[in-house]
Amino acid sequence: MQVQSLLLTKHKLATSNAGTTTTTVPMEIDTENEQLACEKLLHERLRDMKQRIKYYEKHYVQKHGIKPIEMKRNLKIALVNYDYDSEILKRKYFHENPNEYQIDIATRLSDAKRELEKSKRELLELKYRIFYNKPSFSFDSIQTSMSVLNDNDQHQAFNKYEKLLQRKRIDFIVIKIAEAEAKFYQCQRIFDHELSAMWKNHRNLVKNQGMSTTLTNIIQQRFDNLTDRWRDIYNYRINYYLRNSYGDSNHMDTNKNDSNMNGIGFSSFLINDTTYELNDKQLLLLNRGATYVPPCQISIGSAGQSMNDILKKRYAPLKHQLTSLFANYHINIALSMEIQKKANDLFTEHFSSSIPSNLHERALYEKHLIQSIRCSFKKKNLILRRTADNMNTFYLGKIQDFEAKAIDYLTKSDAYKLLFSKDKEDGNQRWYIEFKEMICSMNVLLENLRKHKAVNEDLYNRLLLDTIKVKVPYLYFLPDVSKENGISLVPHVSSHSTATYKIGKYLNELMRPFVGKTLQSTTFRDEVDFMQKLNHYVHTERRLRPTTLFCTIKISNYYTMDTHKNMVDIVGYFLQDNLATPKLEQITIQTVQNLLHIFLYNNVFSYKDKVYTFAKGSPNTMSLTDTLANIYLSVWEKKILKQIKPNNELFGRFKDKIFFTWNISNAEDLDAFLQSIRDKCPTVQFQKLIGPTVPFLNAYIENRQGKLFSRIYHDPTIQSYTLPYVVGHSKLAHSKWLRSALIRAVCYCSSIEDFRQERVYLELAYLTNGYSLVFVEAHIQNFFNYFYAHSMRYSMDETKYDEFRYKWFEYITIQHELSDKLQRLDDTGRLLHFNYLYEYGPRCEFNQQFHRLWAEYFANHSYLSKEKLKVVLTTKNLHSLNALLAKEKSNGSIEK
Numbered sequence: 001m002q003v004q005s006l007l008l009t010k011h012k013l014a015t016s017n018a019g020t021t022t023t024t025v026p027m028e029i030d031t032e033n034e035q036l037a038c039e040k041l042l043h044e045r046l047r048d049m050k051q052r053i054k055y056y057e058k059h060y061v062q063k064h065g066i067k068p069i070e071m072k073r074n075l076k077i078a079l080v081n082y083d084y085d086s087e088i089l090k091r092k093y094f095h096e097n098p099n100e101y102q103i104d105i106a107t108r109l110s111d112a113k114r115e116l117e118k119s120k121r122e123l124l125e126l127k128y129r130i131f132y133n134k135p136s137f138s139f140d141s142i143q144t145s146m147s148v149l150n151d152n153d154q155h156q157a158f159n160k161y162e163k164l165l166q167r168k169r170i171d172f173i174v175i176k177i178a179e180a181e182a183k184f185y186q187c188q189r190i191f192d193h194e195l196s197a198m199w200k201n202h203r204n205l206v207k208n209q210g211m212s213t214t215l216t217n218i219i220q221q222r223f224d225n226l227t228d229r230w231r232d233i234y235n236y237r238i239n240y241y242l243r244n245s246y247g248d249s250n251h252m253d254t255n256k257n258d259s260n261m262n263g264i265g266f267s268s269f270l271i272n273d274t275t276y277e278l279n280d281k282q283l284l285l286l287n288r289g290a291t292y293v294p295p296c297q298i299s300i301g302s303a304g305q306s307m308n309d310i311l312k313k314r315y316a317p318l319k320h321q322l323t324s325l326f327a328n329y330h331i332n333i334a335l336s337m338e339i340q341k342k343a344n345d346l347f348t349e350h351f352s353s354s355i356p357s358n359l360h361e362r363a364l365y366e367k368h369l370i371q372s373i374r375c376s377f378k379k380k381n382l383i384l385r386r387t388a389d390n391m392n393t394f395y396l397g398k399i400q401d402f403e404a405k406a407i408d409y410l411t412k413s414d415a416y417k418l419l420f421s422k423d424k425e426d427g428n429q430r431w432y433i434e435f436k437e438m439i440c441s442m443n444v445l446l447e448n449l450r451k452h453k454a455v456n457e458d459l460y461n462r463l464l465l466d467t468i469k470v471k472v473p474y475l476y477f478l479p480d481v482s483k484e485n486g487i488s489l490v491p492h493v494s495s496h497s498t499a500t501y502k503i504g505k506y507l508n509e510l511m512r513p514f515v516g517k518t519l520q521s522t523t524f525r526d527e528v529d530f531m532q533k534l535n536h537y538v539h540t541e542r543r544l545r546p547t548t549l550f551c552t553i554k555i556s557n558y559y560t561m562d563t564h565k566n567m568v569d570i571v572g573y574f575l576q577d578n579l580a581t582p583k584l585e586q587i588t589i590q591t592v593q594n595l596l597h598i599f600l601y602n603n604v605f606s607y608k609d610k611v612y613t614f615a616k617g618s619p620n621t622m623s624l625t626d627t628l629a630n631i632y633l634s635v636w637e638k639k640i641l642k643q644i645k646p647n648n649e650l651f652g653r654f655k656d657k658i659f660f661t662w663n664i665s666n667a668e669d670l671d672a673f674l675q676s677i678r679d680k681c682p683t684v685q686f687q688k689l690i691g692p693t694v695p696f697l698n699a700y701i702e703n704r705q706g707k708l709f710s711r712i713y714h715d716p717t718i719q720s721y722t723l724p725y726v727v728g729h730s731k732l733a734h735s736k737w738l739r740s741a742l743i744r745a746v747c748y749c750s751s752i753e754d755f756r757q758e759r760v761y762l763e764l765a766y767l768t769n770g771y772s773l774v775f776v777e778a779h780i781q782n783f784f785n786y787f788y789a790h791s792m793r794y795s796m797d798e799t800k801y802d803e804f805r806y807k808w809f810e811y812i813t814i815q816h817e818l819s820d821k822l823q824r825l826d827d828t829g830r831l832l833h834f835n836y837l838y839e840y841g842p843r844c845e846f847n848q849q850f851h852r853l854w855a856e857y858f859a860n861h862s863y864l865s866k867e868k869l870k871v872v873l874t875t876k877n878l879h880s881l882n883a884l885l886a887k888e889k890s891n892g893s894i895e896k
Helices: 002-017 027-095 100-131 137-141 154-203 213-243 280-286 307-328 333-351 357-380 399-412 429-451 457-463 501-518 527-540 564-578 589-600 623-636 638-647 667-680 730-748 752-768 773-785 798-827 843-858 881-885
Strands: 270-272 382-386 394-398 416-421 475-480 488-493 549-555 604-607 610-614 651-654 657-662 686-691 693-696 699-704 707-712 831-837 870-876
Touching: 027 213, 100 154, 100 213, 100 752, 100 773, 154 752, 280 357, 280 881, 307 333, 307 831, 333 843, 357 382, 357 881, 382 399, 382 475, 394 399, 399 475, 399 488, 416 429, 429 457, 429 589, 429 604, 457 501, 475 604, 501 564, 501 589, 501 623, 501 798, 527 651, 527 699, 527 707, 527 730, 527 798, 549 667, 549 693, 549 699, 564 589, 564 623, 623 638, 638 651, 638 657, 638 667, 657 693, 667 686, 686 693, 707 730, 707 752, 730 752, 730 773, 730 798, 752 773, 752 798, 798 831, 843 870
Parallel strands: 270 394, 831 870
Antiparallel strands: 382 394, 416 610, 475 488, 549 657, 549 686, 604 610, 651 657, 693 699, 699 707
C-alpha cells in the first residue's frame, strides 16, 4: 500500500503539472481505478527499466567486451597482412637475382630500420604514459617510506607520501626516457650509416655493390612496411592500455599492488590542505590547474540563444575597442560603420560554425562537473585559490582557517591602516559618503593644479574622476605554499578603474621610460639578459677568478619599503639628480610629486566589513608600484655600487632580486659589509646568499676554480613540472612560453647534458599539464629547426652545442632590439591592442583577414597606417578554471 500510495502521488503530481483535471468519484470506483492505474504505472516503470538495462548492457559489453576484442583482432589481421606483404617483397627481391652484397645490405638495412622504428615507438609510448597519467605498474616497485613522515594527521601524511611517490615516479620515467632517447639516437645513426654506405658504394661504382632501381624501390617498400607495422603495434598498445585502460601493458599481476596507490599518477597540481576527498572525475579536472579553460562555456551557457546572439557576445570587445579608436581619431562615421560591418561579417563568416558534437558533449560534461565541485566546496565550507607563485597550481583549504590567517596578516602588518568598520545597519552609508568625499577631495587637488597651470586642460580632464564610474578596490589573498609546514598569505588589491587608477597609469607612463633608461646599466631586463652579461663578464672581460664570490639579495618588502612621505621625497631627489632640467617632458618635478602624493594617500580598499588604507607602498597589481620601487632601490643600491664599482664587478637587479660579483675580500667581509648597510637603512629588508655557488633568476651559477658552470635551477619549494599561470588565451600563452623556456634553457645550460635534461623536463611538464604530444613535438621541432639543427636534439657533441648556444645568444640580442622598438611604439601610443572572445574556429585565418582589412582602409592614413603603428590582435578565454571556481572578490560588498 505504501508503494502504491507513493506511485500514485507522483503520478498525480505529474498529471496535475501537465494540466490534467480530476473529478470526484465514489470510493469503490476510485479504489479500483487506483489499483489499475498503479498496475499500469508499474508496468511502464518496469518496461522503462528493462530498456535502460538493455542499453547499459549493450554499452558495457561494447566498451569492455567487444571493443577490446575487436582491437586485438584488428591488430592480428594487420600483422598477418604485414607478414604477407613482407614475404611478397622478399620474393620480389630474390626474383631480381641479387648478389651476396645486395642480399646482405637489404638484410642489414631491414634490421636497422626495424630497431629504429621499435626504439622510436618505445620512446613515444613512455611520453604517452605521462600524457595519460598512467605509470607502468613496474613503477610501483619504487618504495617511499612512510616512517619519514612524522605527521599526526593521517590525511596530510598520505598527501605528502603521494607527492613523494609522484616525484619518484616521474624522476624514474625521466631516466627511462633518457635511456630510450639514447637508444633511438643510436639506432638512427646506425640506420643512417648503413643507408649512406649503400648509396656511397652505388655512386662510386664499387664493383658488385651497385643497386638497381627495382631493388632500391623494394627496399623502400620494406621500410614503409616496417614503419606501418610498428606504428600499428604501438597505436594498439596506446589505445588498449593507456587511452582505454583495458589492461596492464607490462602484463603484471595487478593484485600485488596496494589498491590505494594505483590511483596515484605522475603529477598533481592540486594542493589539498583538507580531509575532504574529491572523486576521481573532480580530481582529474582540478589537476588541469588554474589556467585550464573548459571548452565552449560561452556557447553552453547561452542555451536558448541564437548563434547570432552568441557571436555578438564574442565580438563585443573588439567592436567596443574599434568604436573607441575611431572616435578618438575622428574617423568619418560612414567609414567607421563600413569597417565595423566588414569586420563583423568576417567574424561571422569564420566563427558561425556549430560546435562539433564531441566537443559539445565534453563542454556539457565539464560544465556539470564544475557545478558539482562548486556545490561540494560550498557545502563543506572550502576555499579554492591559485597559488601565489603564479604557477598553474590550485590550493584547497578550509574557509575558516584561510580567513583567520587573512585577519591575522592584516592585524600584524605595518603596511596597512584600518580606517573604520562598515555598518551594515545603515546600509554602508558612512563608507559610501566618505568614499565619495575622498574622490571629491582628489578632484579638488587636481583642480588646484589646473588653476596654477601645473597641468593643462587635456591632462586635467584625463585625470578627473567620475564617482559613478570609479570602482571600489577589494583585497584578496593567494596562498604561499613554499613552506614545508603550513601556508602563508600574499595580499593583492584590485586596481582597475579604482580611484587612483588614472593617476597611477599616467605617472607610470610618464616616469617608466625615463627610469628604465636611467637605470639600464644596473638592470637585468630578463633572465637571458642576466646570463649574457654574466658570460660577457667571464669570457670577454675575463674577470672571473678562482676566488670570485657571487652574492644574491632578495628584497622581502619590495612593495612596502617606506612611508608615503619618504617615497615622494626619494622620487623628487631621483628626478633632480638625473634630469637636465626641472621638468620631465612638460611636467615639473614638483607636479610629479604632487600627483604622486594624491596617488599614494588615496589607495583604500575593503576586506570583509572593514576599510583600510596603505600606510606604506601601494597595490602590487599596479605598474607604478614597480616603478616607484625601482627608483627607491636605485638610491639604496648606490651603497653597494660605490664599494664594488672601482673593482669592475658585475652588478645588476631584476625587480626585487640583486646579483653581483665580489673580488675585494672574503665572504666574512662581504657579510659584514651588507650587515652595515642593513643597520644604516633598516627600511629595506632583505635576505642574502654568498658563495661560489648561488641560484639567481632560475639559474644555478657555480664558480669552478675560475670557470663558469651554469644550468637551470628548479626551486624545491615550487611544485615540479608545473607551467606558469596565464590569462587571456592560455594555449597561445603557453605556446610562447615553451619557446622562451627552451631559449632560456640553451642560454643557461653550459653543458649539453644539462640542456638535454631541461628539454625533457619541459616536454614532460607540458604532457603532465594536458598538452598533447603532437603540440609538444611541433614546438620542440620548431625550436631545433630554427637554426637547421634537428640533430642537436639527441646529440651529445659539446662543440656543436656551444655553436648552437652562441646562435641563440645572438638571436636574443636581436629580439631585445625588436622589443625596445615595440616598447617605444607603446610609449608613444602607436601600439594598438585589440582582442575578442574565442572558443572555437579558424582563429589564425580571421586574424590574417582582419589585418588585410586594416591595411586596405588605412594604407595612407597619417596615423593608422601600418608604417606609423603596429596592430596586435589577440584572443581571450573568459572561463578559466580559476575564474569559474576561485572567485577572489569578497562577499561583503562595499558599494552602495
